[in-house]
Structure formats: C-alpha cells, structure tokens
Amino acid sequence: MIQKRPLRMTRQRRIILDELKKVKSHPTADQVYEMVRRRLPKISLATVYRNLDILSGAGVILKIESGGTQRRYDGDTSDHSHIRCVRCNRVGDVFVSPVHVPAVDESQACGFTVLGHRVEFYGVCPECAREKKSSRA
Amino acid sequence: MIQKRPLRMTRQRRIILDELKKVKSHPTADQVYEMVRRRLPKISLATVYRNLDILSGAGVILKIESGGTQRRYDGDTSDHSHIRCVRCNRVGDVFVSPVHVPAVDESQACGFTVLGHRVEFYGVCPECAREKKSSRA
DNA sequence: CCTCTATTGCGAATTACTTTTAATGAAGTA
DNA sequence: TACTTCATTAAAAGTAATTCGCAATAGAGG
Numbered sequence: 515m516i517q518k519r520p521l522r523m524t525r526q527r528r529i530i531l532d533e534l535k536k537v538k539s540h541p542t543a544d545q546v547y548e549m550v551r552r553r554l555p556k557i558s559l560a561t562v563y564r565n566l567d568i569l570s571g572a573g574v575i576l577k578i579e580s581g582g583t584q585r586r587y588d589g590d591t592s593d594h595s596h597i598r599c600v601r602c603n604r605v606g607d608v609f610v611s612p613v614h615v616p617a618v619d620e621s622q623a624c625g626f627t628v629l630g631h632r633v634e635f636y637g638v639c640p641e642c643a644r645e646k647k648s649s650r651a
Numbered sequence: 652m653i654q655k656r657p658l659r660m661t662r663q664r665r666i667i668l669d670e671l672k673k674v675k676s677h678p679t680a681d682q683v684y685e686m687v688r689r690r691l692p693k694i695s696l697a698t699v700y701r702n703l704d705i706l707s708g709a710g711v712i713l714k715i716e717s718g719g720t721q722r723r724y725d726g727d728t729s730d731h732s733h734i735r736c737v738r739c740n741r742v743g744d745v746f747v748s749p750v751h752v753p754a755v756d757e758s759q760a761c762g763f764t765v766l767g768h769r770v771e772f773y774g775v776c777p778e779c780a781r782e783k784k785s786s787r788a
Numbered sequence: 789c790c791t792c793t794a795t796t797g798c799g800a801a802t803t804a805c806t807t808t809t810a811a812t813g814a815a816g817t818a
Numbered sequence: 819t820a821c822t823t824c825a826t827t828a829a830a831a832g833t834a835a836t837t838c839g840c841a842a843t844a845g846a847g848g
Binding site: 522523524525542543544559560563564583584585 | 838845
C-alpha cells in the first residue's frame, strides 16, 4: 500500500477524528463541529469540513453521500450498510451477512465499468416511530 | 386506487414531463431547465424544480436522491437500479434480476423499522473511462 | 532552533434549492 | 360563452450547506 504523503496530525485533525471515532452515530459536519467545539472553542466550521474531506479521502473515515440535504460521516470503516430515516434523515448501521448481488457487466450498465455497489436501507427511526404513533399521522 | 386530485396539465408541466420521458439519461434540474428552455424560453428554473417535485410526488417520474451534490430525475419508473459515475456523477440504468437482500429485522438495524432498500452501483462512465485512459491519470 | 509548506481561521462567495408575491390561466359551472 | 376559483406561474429574494481566498500559524524534518 503506497502512502502518498503521511497525514500531518494537527491538533484539530486529531480531535475531529477522535470525536468521530468515539460516537457510534453518523453526525453531520455541523454536529461534528459542535462536538469538537467543546474541546477547541475557536475551531472554524470550514476546518471541520476540510478535515472530514481529507480524512474520508484518506480512507480513515467514511463519507455518507446518499440522500438528505446534509452529508454524514462515519468513524467506523468496517464493512456494513446504512439505513436512513425517511422522516428525519438520521442514519443507523445495518449489519447483515454480505448481500449477494449478481455480477453486472458493462452491457447491463450502460457501458459503465462497475466498481462496486452498496445496499441502502430506508425506514423509520425509533424516535420518529414514537412521534408518529402519538400524533397519529 | 384513489386519485386525490387529477394533475392539472399546464403547458410547462407537459413539456417538462415530455422532455424527461424523451431522454434515457438522468438529468439534473439544471439540465431539464436547459432542455425545456429550447421550447419555452421564458420558463423559470423555480418552475422546473417545482414541477419535478410535483411529478415525482405523483409517481409519474423518479427523483434520484442518492449521492452527488445535485439531485437527478428519471422519466422511467419501471423497476431498475442505478449506477453513478464516481468521477462525474452521471447516472446510468442497471437492469438486473431482482437482487436478493436478506430480511433485516429491527435488532439488526439500530431499532429502525425497515421499509425497503435499494442497490446502488458505482463505477466509471464510458466518457470518463476514455478521458482517464488518454490522460493517463 | 529554523525553515518550509501544509494547515488554520475568518469572512465572503458559491451552489443548489425553496419560498414569497402578485399575476395568470386551466378547468369546472351556469 | 362568460364567470369563477384556486392551483400554478415567473421573478426575485431568501436560505442552508458547503467551499474558497488569503494572511497568519504551526507541525515535522533538518
């Protein structure tokens, strides 16, 4: 594995990574900002965004792109899927045995070279399920 | 099947729908705007956004939410998956026999009620593959 | 230490989309 | 056909999320 350039471990980068690894949720950049701010009150939101980009580019964390208005980040890079709440966009982890997806060749994929796939689940998170029930939507 | 209220078919809505059904690509709102503008030069981008929302809400077209910075729309509502180019975010169709995804219960999904899932492919589109090759990135 | 250059913090800019407002026009009614 | 009504429109302003530009700063190797 060729390491292009070792990541320079600045105070803010270390703390961002540390906070993200610490939680099992999938926070937005905003939420990471709030978490990190408790330890580094002067950090800027742009720095948080930049580092989340750099860290996900380096494969140290995961950037969850799919759906919703805000990106989310995951400190857990082990193999698992995600489920997104259709109401509040909260993201949870799904641990299932590897899903068998038939091989797809270019002819079936508009000439695209297939690199991989992911399975995305959607549903209702416990919090929203509770609200829904009480408000009889 | 209860029809809430029949869609009022305005000139601009008809043309938006027509242009979207005409192509087999998955244009962004911007691209739809450009297409429609050739026939309705005075239409506004907001109208395009609003109608794409209304049409997808009515199930006449598909809104593709997953990944990239811009939403994409699909005039083809038949059952198929999508593949996204990791370089340019272009979206293509993938026609595969229904993928078997094992049932997931709440305990495996952080307490979420699972409503469904989709399989997303990613890869490199023909155009980007060609560029990559020539520029030896 | 000292230098070199990646990284930071700040505010301003950009992107992608949504809302507001007043005017318009599609479709049902007489 | 004329009238009515209310969903829909265009244009502009607004908003939220993210990114950029740049001077100041600070890790890491020498």
